[in-house]
Amino acid sequence: MKKWQNDIFANKMAENMLNFYQEVLMDHYRNPRNNGIIDQCDFRAEQRNSSCGDEVLCTGTIENDIIAQVFFKGKGCVISQATASLLSEYVQNKSLEEVLALDKDNLIAMIGMQLGPVRLLCSLLSLAALQGGIREYKKKQST
Numbered sequence: 001m002k003k004w005q006n007d008i009f010a011n012k013m014a015e016n017m018l019n020f021y022q023e024v025l026m027d028h029y030r031n032p033r034n035n036g037i038i039d040q041c042d043f044r045a046e047q048r049n050s051s052c053g054d055e056v057l058c059t060g061t062i063e064n065d066i067i068a069q070v071f072f073k074g075k076g077c078v079i080s081q082a083t084a085s086l087l088s089e090y091v092q093n094k095s096l097e098e099v100l101a102l103d104k105d106n107l108i109a110m111i112g113m114q115l116g117p118v119r120l121l122c123s124l125l126s127l128a129a130l131q132g133g134i135r136e137y138k139k140k141q142s143t
């Protein structure tokens with residue numbers, strides 16, 4: 001294969017991957033997993049994006065320092081709500097330390113595409129709520 005053919009092939013592959021990730025995101029936005037509020041929860045935390053007013057409430061249960069279940073409830077853009085849905089599935093059965101170590105790079109890998117600074121804040125909303133809730137839980141356990 002010539003270089004120009006390779007380039008076309010690589011571009012087509014990248015386009016297909018992007019379309020795939022966009023479809024996954026839209027599916028999580030339209031059909032959010034683990035959506036709602038856990039009444040008998042071990043932690044509960046809210047996070048608000050001050051620039052747009054979007055917000056997310058995170059509730060979760062913990063068993064032996066492992067995330068048993070995480071639910072999100074909120075309103076916001078596709079990225080913020082789809083990330084909450086993806087995250088709720090990803091963190092199930094992860095240790096508290098593993099979840100606290102998650103950062104923007106993990107979210108970008110989960111979403112499957114690069115995000116500009118504004119969209120990055122959207123995606124960080126649910127992670128901030130989740131990590132805030134876990135920190136509060138740990139603080140209560142240690143007192």
Ligand code: FES
Nearest residue numbers: 052054077080122
């Ligand atoms: Fe508000 Fe994305 S525009 S969180």
